[in-house]
Amino acid sequence: MQGADDRIIATEGGFTPRRVLLVLAIGCVTAAVLGSTPLLGWTENLPDRPGTALIHDAALRWHSAMQAVGATGPYTWVRHTLRAVEAKPPG
Amino acid sequence: MLFPTLDFLVFFVVVAAAMVPLRQHHEARKLFLVAASYFFYAQWNWHFCFLLGFSSLWTYAAGRWIAVTPDGRKRRWILGMAVTVDLLLLGTFKYFDFFVGSVNQLAHALGLTHELPFVEIILPVGISFFTFHAISYVVDVYRGDVPVCRRLTDMLLYLSFFPQLVAGPIVRASFFLPQLYAPPRTGLAIGPPLMLILGGLFKKVVMANYLATDLVDPVFFDPASFSTLDLLLAAYGYAIQIYCDFSAYTDMAIGLAALLGYRFPPNFNQPYRSQSLQEFWRRWHISLSSWLRDYLYKPLGGSRQGAWMTRRNLLITMLLGGIWHGAAWKFVAWGALHGAGLVLERAVLGGHEKRSSNPLVRVLATLAVFHFVCLAWVFFRADSFDTAFTYLRTAAQLTPGMTQASPFTIGLIVLGMATQFVPPGFSRRLALGLATWPDWALGVGASMAMIAIDAMGPDGVAPFIYFQF
Numbered sequence: 001m002q003g004a005d006d007r008i009i010a011t012e013g014g015f016t017p018r019r020v021l022l023v024l025a026i027g028c029v030t031a032a033v034l035g036s037t038p039l040l041g042w043t044e045n046l047p048d049r050p051g052t053a054l055i056h057d058a059a060l061r062w063h064s065a066m067q068a069v070g071a072t073g074p075y076t077w078v079r080h081t082l083r084a085v086e087a088k089p090p091g
Numbered sequence: 092m093l094f095p096t097l098d099f100l101v102f103f104v105v106v107a108a109a110m111v112p113l114r115q116h117h118e119a120r121k122l123f124l125v126a127a128s129y130f131f132y133a134q135w136n137w138h139f140c141f142l143l144g145f146s147s148l149w150t151y152a153a154g155r156w157i158a159v160t161p162d163g164r165k166r167r168w169i170l171g172m173a174v175t176v177d178l179l180l181l182g183t184f185k186y187f188d189f190f191v192g193s194v195n196q197l198a199h200a201l202g203l204t205h206e207l208p209f210v211e212i213i214l215p216v217g218i219s220f221f222t223f224h225a226i227s228y229v230v231d232v233y234r235g236d237v238p239v240c241r242r243l244t245d246m247l248l249y250l251s252f253f254p255q256l257v258a259g260p261i262v263r264a265s266f267f268l269p270q271l272y273a274p275p276r277t278g279l280a281i282g283p284p285l286m287l288i289l290g291g292l293f294k295k296v297v298m299a300n301y302l303a304t305d306l307v308d309p310v311f312f313d314p315a316s317f318s319t320l321d322l323l324l325a326a327y328g329y330a331i332q333i334y335c336d337f338s339a340y341t342d343m344a345i346g347l348a349a350l351l352g353y354r355f356p357p358n359f360n361q362p363y364r365s366q367s368l369q370e371f372w373r374r375w376h377i378s379l380s381s382w383l384r385d386y387l388y389k390p391l392g393g394s395r396q397g398a399w400m401t402r403r404n405l406l407i408t409m410l411l412g413g414i415w416h417g418a419a420w421k422f423v424a425w426g427a428l429h430g431a432g433l434v435l436e437r438a439v440l441g442g443h444e445k446r447s448s449n450p451l452v453r454v455l456a457t458l459a460v461f462h463f464v465c466l467a468w469v470f471f472r473a474d475s476f477d478t479a480f481t482y483l484r485t486a487a488q489l490t491p492g493m494t495q496a497s498p499f500t501i502g503l504i505v506l507g508m509a510t511q512f513v514p515p516g517f518s519r520r521l522a523l524g525l526a527t528w529p530d531w532a533l534g535v536g537a538s539m540a541m542i543a544i545d546a547m548g549p550d551g552v553a554p555f556i557y558f559q560f
Contacts, residue, residue, distance in 0.1 A: 015279040017110035020350050026534025035542040042097040078546035086499045
């Protein structure tokens, strides 16, 4: 939050491109599970090209499956909670 | 393609995946990064890839020409030509219509009826940044501060590297080019760059976006309709919004570059805790203020030629720094205010900053600097001079009440200010803690944070403020 300090980046820790990719891949899988709502929204805004409908259908089925297992709950809860805080009237 | 979007995440995962097989092939790796950067830039307007390519080729050729020319006068001439072409490109694309508009206004005021035609040139995203990269390179080669770049790929990548291409930080050739001459550094921790990226996402998606939509935009749209307290809070809100917006971009740029094995210099360092304007400019947009210092203020003579010349040099530097931000008189006014403030501060404090040992004086100095910066932001943010003066006039009327600022937006302002006073070692300690996390925990943790930030943010992603510069 306080801005990038060069020493933050210089922390030692065994970085390799393979490890970066592994972390990103694990992150993407987690995001697909917990973030099926924004994923679906993203596919709805994709430009109209061949294959877009297929991607959207797949995202829709995936979102339904995640809803069924309750994985969309945390996203919805955070969204509604912050909207409720935001909606408190001025003054 | 904005950083806080799924499009960018897909793009970055593809780039990171390509880095794995290319790890042992240094030149192919750089070529791939050039291609990826041009693809990234083409997402705005592919026509401008030719402009970026031309700027890179011209800068590369000028550097090589300077390096092989022993005659001092001829070297100066080449440098002058190289910088002139760079500034002509910037001037044409960014300032031509502003120039035409200003000339027409002057002609109208003088009673002349003939008007120069507008061309309505589209501003290429990031042109101010890559032009300053190009100028710093040729000047540094001329001064002998950086060895000439011998590979065209390195120059193409230096000017186009996608994390910094559209909104900085302005990375000096002497800082970045040596990183391209050897394979990128490995062995660093992944957690700290992820922390910067997530912190940047939070600042942009939650803090900057909500402050803009819930407070700053409505108040600046029609300032005459709001109370003094709303106007004051909107000015504070804009100070936090622009800090969160711009520092978010550069934090993400630094983090993304680090994940690819490259380092960028820091660009912000808690600017609103400054106790003088000089200190503010050492903490705000550090890469621009140090660029202006080294390539404009010092060549003008800096503070070496007496008090009056120092004042003149400060004013010229800040005026040009103001107009760098955009082709409008309000940016000139913003630069002029900061220039005048710096001159006044030097006159009062002398050339050397004196930090008081009295805590009360330090608090008062911080408050004074912050409010001066907020006053200047009013001109920066307002659509026109008229709006800015209406804003200040209405604020001075001391109208009671508060209709726009809410507990939520006030909370965001307080949070934004609190980050300015976090002890300097806090982020470092956090980074050291993250460095010990296993890969799976980093992936899951970063992803959960990213989804939470997306859930918290308003719908849609507003462009970064500094994209227009």
